[in-house]
Amino acid sequence: MQRRIKGWLLTSVAMLFSITATQALAAEQSLYTAENQGEFEGPAEYFSGKVHVKMAFPANEIAHYSGAFVTFDKGARTAWHSHPAGQHMIVTQGTALTVTRDDKVVKFRSGEAVWCPPGIDHWHGATPDASMTHFVVTASDEKGQNVVWKEKVSDKEYRAAAQTKIH
8 A cells, every 4th residue: 555655656746847847848938039040041962943941940848840931942842851740831922832752742822731741752842933932840750850851853753743733
């Protein structure tokens, strides 16, 4: 009986510390300004064409996802990649293309969003005739990994997707 009480007491204390630690982390709001967030050109290893990435917020101990505005010049695109814990994409300007390995093309416009489930190979970018900006919210897996990069999208693959007339 004493063993059960001690076990229950230890579990209760551990839970209390866990809750208190989480509350301490979440006790204050955090402001992320343009000046204190990273900004960079998309590396040629992972992007075709000119791509500019402006971080909006980092992942933290509680929220295992980050956000960024990504601007693609006309015709610019990512390489094939996947996200171990998924990604939301919300177009803020222009029209985006996203394509999966089974050649399913989604074109989405300003104010529209796409969810890419974990582990799905895909690419995304601007149309051939206009730039595009989207806001991405990318989750990290238990190892902190948020993207797995693969080969570049060929010009032929890109043209085929861009000519697709579906939504």
